[in-house]
Amino acid sequence: MEDLILNTDHLTKTYNGVSVVDGVTLSIRRGDIYGLVGKNGAGKTTLMRMVAGLCPPSTGHFLLFGQGTAAGLRAARSRTGCMIEAPQFFPYLSASENLHYYCIQRGIPDKACIPEALKQVELDYTGNKKFRQFSLGMKQRLGLALAVLAKPDFLILDEPINGLDPEGIAKVRKLLLFLSREKQTTILISSHILSELSQIATQYGFLHNGKLLKEESAEQVWQNCQNRLVLKVNDVPRAAAVLEQQLGCREFEVGENNTIELTEQLDKTANINQTLLKNGVVVNEMYSAGKDVETYFLELIGGNADV
Template identity: 40%
Template sequence: MMTKIIETSHLTKKYKNTTVVDEINISVEQGDIYGFLGPNGAGKTTTIRMLLGLIKPTKGDIKVFGKKLADNRMAILKEVGSLVEYPSFYANLTGYENLEAIRRLLRIEDKHRINEILRTVGLLNAKDKLVKNYSLGMKQRLGIGIALLGSPNLLILDEPTNGLDPAGIQEIRELIKKLPSLYGITVMISSHILSEIDQMANKVGIINNGNLIFQDRIEVLRKKSSPRIIIRVNDSESAQTILKKDGLNVALNSKKELVINEIDDDLISYIAEKLMMSRLSLYRIYEEKRSLEDIFLDLTTNKERDIL
């Protein structure tokens, strides 16, 4: 059984009469790269701030490393590195000097740790360059480097690729992907872009309007984008009842079309014959292929939730 690194129970945050995060149960296991996905304003940053003890939940519990955050905040946070929104630096110091300042604040004795981190985040050749002359991507990598300096067991990153160009996004992505194997770190990363999470994470939680609407391994989400058969008939509800009596798993989409997640030719032929023998008018049969982005949009706009 895998060790739970983050576990929340009915985690809720309300501001006056507005519920920003609504009773979510997050589960992150050791070694995961957990993609916390959702549209802007879905509740991602509020959740992350609660996980880091920056704001108090209205309701619910948070466990990190198996301990209650409310009772062990300082001990837990010593083992957590984080980057929330845009990192702040001493602009007139070099990358090395910024890390040295943090090293002293954290009372880390090993000075060689700085060069190790600079090498990990790909800034060793730019360590003597003033941070004010760094590109946005370099600043984000330095921010991750600062989060890694204290040798955390958990790294929490809130939208670390925001505002980056494609090259910068790829650099951050490749850096994050190697952290679990390089340092044994568990990573939780938030984003509103599914394609980024798909290329990094092994587990995904999707939040929308404060509700956790999906949480599972990334392979489960990918399977949902497999081709499926759509059938349009004159009486979809009768057709669904007929086919369900045959033990077939048939759903209806928002257009009242039959949806079948199997694409076997013999099965489709049987279904078509069955419907026509039942004196239903068969208008159209076609194969639909959906991307992961389509799945994400369906989930976050409450479309076809029942057939997922």
């Protein structure tokens, strides 16, 4: 049971009769880095807010660490670290003082976790600098420090790399991978930067208009993205005949500039090349073509809107 960290069952949140999250059923297993993908207003943040206890579901329910009762969820949430929407702290306290406040509040006796968390997000140099003097990126990193402060088993991160520079993004990626691999932390993360998400996610949930369209593993998404083999040949009619008659291919299209796009037998590139050559077809180029996660998602929702 403990292998399922989060399990939602037809989770719905309605505001003024409009379903912001509409019957979402998803599962996050221990060790997953679950990338929640969706356009603005798809319901990612609301879903995370419900799990974090910031707003109650309208209908449906969820289990966190196998707990579904009010008391059980409270206990489960104490094993969770959250960063939902923009990180907010007391502007007149320093990074260390802000974390100290939450350490006391959460009953964390070992205050050594404060410098450790600040070091992990590289904010250990800030000293007495007050939160109000922090840049957007520093605020974001302090939000992450709070999320990892109590060494949680489950991290909920809503757009954690917003406002970070490329170096900061790389460091956050490194930190999340470290937490996942070394500390076995399960992570639910949403990000608009899908190219970044695709570097760490092991599982995806595609959300659109409050509905979960699809749940797929990173491998499945990668396979679905890498879905064409492009052949550039000297003789297209002959190549098409060889593909059809000798290799039994049915799913291919003839494109421009002597190209043929194959959508089957993608793992038999050597055999295809050899057979074509044997039959006097010169293969000038052969490569796998695909799309990135962003294109895949846009195709999935049938549009090209802002992700």
